[in-house]
Amino acid sequence: xxxxxxxxxxxxxxxxxxxxxxxxxxxxxxxxxxxxxxxxxxxxxxxxxxxxxxxxxxxxxxxxxxxxxxxxxxxxxxxxxxxxxxxxxxxxxxxx
Numbered sequence: 001x002x003x004x005x006x007x008x009x010x011x012x013x014x015x016x017x018x019x020x021x022x023x024x025x026x027x028x029x030x031x032x033x034x035x036x037x038x039x040x041x042x043x044x045x046x047x048x049x050x051x052x053x054x055x056x057x058x059x060x061x062x063x064x065x066x067x068x069x070x071x072x073x074x075x076x077x078x079x080x081x082x083x084x085x086x087x088x089x090x091x092x093x094x095x096x
Contacts, residue, residue, distance in 0.1 A: 015065050015066075015072055017032065017067060017081050017083070018030070018075075018080050019081070020032065022078075022080050022081070024077070025078055025080070025089070028077065028089040028090045029041055029090045030078060030083070030087065030088070031088055031089075032083065032084040032087045033084070033087065034054055034087060037050075037088050041090065045092060045093075045094070048094050053088055054085060054087065054088060055075065055086065055087040055088065055089075056073075056085035057094065058092050059093045059095045059096060060076040060091065060093065061073050061074070062074050063085070064082055065082075070084050071085040077091045
């Protein structure tokens with residue numbers, strides 16, 4: 001399926017979601033919806049329960065706007081597109 005897009009962010013940048021099948025995203029088990037992460041990957045990290053691990057709370061995430069009403073942002077690890085704030089990948093690290 002085609003990536004979701006919104007017309008533009010405040011700075012004129014087009015917001016395009018990264019595909020979960022993009023090479024780096026796939027290697028890091030990335031999902032835009034953390035509730036779809038396979039059970040064997042749903043483990044606590046650095047004392048943070050999996051249920052609390054979302055892109056929005058990750059050190060690599062920075063909010064960038066909305067696509068179809070969902071908050072999205074940039075990720076320092078997944079630079080090929082935007083990620084939903086509700087997402088998760090195996091590089092998740094607690095925001096300081």
